[in-house]
Amino acid sequence: MKNRTVQVENLARVEGEVALFVKIKNEHVTEVQLKIFEPPRFFEAFLRGRKFSEVPDITARICGICPVAYQMSACHAVEDAFGVEIEEPIRALRRLLYCGEWIESHTLHVYLLHAPDFLGYEDAFGMAKDHPGVVQRGLRLKKAGNEIMALLGGREIHPINVRVGGFYKVPSKQEFTALAENLKWARDAALETVLWVAAFSFPQVERQYEFVALRHPHDYPFNQGRLVSDKGLDIAVREYDQEFVEEQVPHSNALHSVHRDRGPYLVGPQARYNLNFDRLSPLARDAARAAGLGTLCRNPFQSIIVRSVEILYACDEALRIIREIDMPEKPAADFEPRASTGYSCTEAPRGILYHYYRLDERGVILDAKIVPPTSQNQKTIEDDLRQLVQANLKMSKNQLQWQCEQAIRNYDPCISCATHFLKLHIENQ
Amino acid sequence: MTPAPAKLLIIGVGNSYRSDDGIGISVLHRLREQVPGEIRTLEATGEGTALMESWKDAAAVIMVDAVRSGAPPGTIHRLDAHAGQIPKRFFHYSTHAFGIAEAIELSRALGLLPRRLVVYGIEGKSFAAGVGLSTEVEQAGATVVALMVNESHTC
Numbered sequence: 033m034k035n036r037t038v039q040v041e042n043l044a045r046v047e048g049e050v051a052l053f054v055k056i057k058n059e060h061v062t063e064v065q066l067k068i069f070e071p072p073r074f075f076e077a078f079l080r081g082r083k084f085s086e087v088p089d090i091t092a093r094i095c096g097i098c099p100v101a102y103q104m105s106a107c108h109a110v111e112d113a114f115g116v117e118i119e120e121p122i123r124a125l126r127r128l129l130y131c132g133e134w135i136e137s138h139t140l141h142v143y144l145l146h147a148p149d150f151l152g153y154e155d156a157f158g159m160a161k162d163h164p165g166v167v168q169r170g171l172r173l174k175k176a177g178n179e180i181m182a183l184l185g186g187r188e189i190h191p192i193n194v195r196v197g198g199f200y201k202v203p204s205k206q207e208f209t210a211l212a213e214n215l216k217w218a219r220d221a222a223l224e225t226v227l228w229v230a231a232f233s234f235p236q237v238e239r240q241y242e243f244v245a246l247r248h249p250h251d252y253p254f255n256q257g258r259l260v261s262d263k264g265l266d267i268a269v270r271e272y273d274q275e276f277v278e279e280q281v282p283h284s285n286a287l288h289s290v291h292r293d294r295g296p297y298l299v300g301p302q303a304r305y306n307l308n309f310d311r312l313s314p315l316a317r318d319a320a321r322a323a324g325l326g327t328l329c330r331n332p333f334q335s336i337i338v339r340s341v342e343i344l345y346a347c348d349e350a351l352r353i354i355r356e357i358d359m360p361e362k363p364a365a366d367f368e369p370r371a372s373t374g375y376s377c378t379e380a381p382r383g384i385l386y387h388y389y390r391l392d393e394r395g396v397i398l399d400a401k402i403v404p405p406t407s408q409n410q411k412t413i414e415d416d417l418r419q420l421v422q423a424n425l426k427m428s429k430n431q432l433q434w435q436c437e438q439a440i441r442n443y444d445p446c447i448s449c450a451t452h453f454l455k456l457h458i459e460n461q
Numbered sequence: 462m463t464p465a466p467a468k469l470l471i472i473g474v475g476n477s478y479r480s481d482d483g484i485g486i487s488v489l490h491r492l493r494e495q496v497p498g499e500i501r502t503l504e505a506t507g508e509g510t511a512l513m514e515s516w517k518d519a520a521a522v523i524m525v526d527a528v529r530s531g532a533p534p535g536t537i538h539r540l541d542a543h544a545g546q547i548p549k550r551f552f553h554y555s556t557h558a559f560g561i562a563e564a565i566e567l568s569r570a571l572g573l574l575p576r577r578l579v580v581y582g583i584e585g586k587s588f589a590a591g592v593g594l595s596t597e598v599e600q601a602g603a604t605v606v607a608l609m610v611n612e613s614h615t616c
Contacts, residue, residue: 075590078591090478093476093478093479140510144509144510144567155563156563156567157563157567157569157570160570160571161570164570167567167571168571171514174510175510175514178511178514
């Protein structure tokens with residue numbers, strides 16, 4: 033094989049529409065482009081002139097898979113601007129809601145989108161015919177996440193109960209306790225999931241990414257913390273724009289986000305895990321060890337194990353919150369709008385989601401910036417593909433194409449979010 | 462067939478903040494005023510597993526969503542899940558890799574497909590961020606409301 037191009041259009045089992053273009057010349061990969069076709073979604077422009085109170089519900093519509101992430105980042109950024117302090121019961125309830133979204137989003141990816149790659153199925157339907165019990169377990173596990181969202185978010189999708197300062201209404205202690213029964217089943221199922229995926233075969237790949245995630249003084253990160261990396265980054269969220277820049281590239285409608293000096297970086301489950309292993313619950317840490325993961329995981333294909341460990345953590349953490357919660361006296365903190373700017377990052381299932389807002393004295397949005405996790409990972413995904421193709425030039429076209437698709441799915445990319453959207457065609461030349 | 466309204470579920474799928482993608486929700490709102498109160502109705506984003514969960518106990522499901530198959534805007538499609546595979550490409554504009562078509566096929570693989578499942582697709586024109594429907598799509602919506610009311614009488 034001397035010159036060839038691998039073109040994957042309409043990539044299956046990722047969120048949205050994306051195409052991959054790889055060019056090989058004299059046995060060297062000369063070009064890798066992850067192409068995102070969808071027009072930018074202009075949500076940032078759509079937000080200008082809107083009242084702060086509308087922001088959580090409007091931004092939640094950017095993504096059907098991670099609406100909670102958008103709501104949380106939006107709330108925290110506006111609260112940062114208005115100087116609102118969020119007290120413990122509300123903070124714990126926000127973590128509980130986030131647990132619901134992680135369980136739901138990660139389980140969908142692990143069971144229905146990613147596992148078929150490792151078991152040699154073209155899609156989840158083939159897998160479901162041969163392994164109906166496994167698929168049913170995944171569906172029920174995901175439902176445990178939906179139930180948290182339904183109770184605390186007001187409904188399963190596009191939660192309507194989240195507001196700046198807290199919630200519109202907090203369910204009763206009895207309603208939370210009722211959730212716990214199914215969550216105990218879910219925690220066992222999540223542990224089985226970790227052991228199930230740990231037995232898959234993984235390509236031997238080690239990548240030297242800069243991992244970037246939130247780090248909190250005592251919790252595995254959801255809503256709060258400093259932005260840290262394994263290469264020495266340690267900043268407050270409001271310093272984000274001083275460290276990271278967004279670059280426009282001609283082949284994609286999504287902006288590429290890079291570190292100003294060090295270039296591409298990685299956010300998401302693997303980054304969180306590598307930077308916060310010590311913050312996982314003992315059960316999640318033990319499961320990770322039993323799955324053969326060290327405290328540091330550099331193989332992107334093993335992200336499916338890390339994601340499963342995070343499902344287990346989210347079930348465990350949800351149960352802890354429900355067990356220990358003191359019900360808040362009121363559902364939301366009081367505050368007054370003021371002319372100001374606010375910043376926040378929260379840990380969406382796919383990694384840090386940055387929101388910035390500038391508001392006037394009535395709380396009307398003057399300016400907004402949203403950087404979703406997938407646009408932060410896009411350049412790193414391209415780098416992975418470049419290495420993968422270079423190392424496997426002797427592979428048949430079909431096999432190489434399949435490996436590339438699998439490598440992209442390692443990141444559970446949400447192109448809907450990244451173009452502030454996604455497509456898959458496969459064509460070899 | 463004896464009517465059994467409690468076992469019928471009507472689902473409107475869409476996103477009102479993405480122009481014509483909101484037609485499923487708009488049709489559902491109008492249908493709610495025209496069908497008996499005991500018929501279950503549901504607003505959905507199109508996320509597949511949530512759809513599967515919603516139709517678990519239903520004998521019959523009628524759904525409506527915006528589609529993009531390349532036909533002229535406002536074209537109405539009627540897809541019967543028991544007549545064959547639902548073409549995935551119809552629902553590209555769902556923001557989900559695991560959407561309506563996948564939910565139907567996974568249900569079929571697991572033997573969980575309701576006895577009757579019909580999807581009305583309305584060809585969209587614009588799916589840009591924003592509110593409001595194209596004229597062609599809004600007109601087609603009115604026709605689909607009537608078609609779905611009629612269809613509900615036969616479930």
